[in-house]
Amino acid sequence: MDDRKIQIVIDSLLPLLKAGVAFTIPLTLVSFALGLLLAVATALVRLSSWKVPVLIARFYVWIIRGTPLLVQLFIIFYGLPSIGITLEPFTAAVIGFTLSVGAYGSEIVRAAILSIHKGQWEAAHSVGMTRIQALRRIILPQAARVSVPPLTNSFISLVKDTSLAATITYVEMFRTAQQIAAVTYEPLLVYSEAAVFYLVFCTVLTVLQDYLEKRLSRYSAG
DSSP, X not given: OOHHHHHHHHHHHHHHHHHIIIIIHHHHHHHHHHHHHXXXXXXXXXXXXXXXXXXXXXXXXXXXXXXXXXXXXXXXXXXXXXXTOOOOHHHHHHHHHHHHHHHHHHHHHHHHHHXXXXXXXXXXXXXXXXXXXXXXXXXXXXXXXXXXXXXXXXXXXXXXXXXXXXXXXXXXXXXHHHHHHHHHSOHHHHHHHHHHHHHHHHHHHHHHHHHHHHHHHHHHHX
């Protein structure tokens, strides 16, 4: 690698890191937190006996899981202005990622709830708990432990998916890499550098995931 390329790598480090910390990570955290709330609500609706809400929830999950995330972002950011709804890039990205996390996460949460033995429900009802009390005190805490591994995988995937926000002009880490590449004319070098940042972020999260799973396993065993 010649001196010019080395200098490009060095000069790109701080802008990419700042974009990752100031934009990519907040976008991931906000979208995942809102998506998780939506996932739990959707899962509970789908497990209820309310016919119309169940159909709406199933339709939502079907649409989001059956269409590409990139297309959804384009509809939200570029399509909605045609009917008078204009959103800032960050808002559009949060909505798109939240809907995605909510749909996929709802299936994880729903499966976790269904995995809890029905005897837990019966035991809760036998001591006078309502369905809501049983969910809150007995079922959901157990389902949460079951959901941790797949949900953390979804979180890690979301970190990478945030790069799609560059397509709707949100200046996160990958968009910053595009801007640097456009000036330096070194797309392979700069994009590879951005890939390393994503790899580092996801590796750290994977280590934290393993630690959390081990902690939960010990707790469950106890």
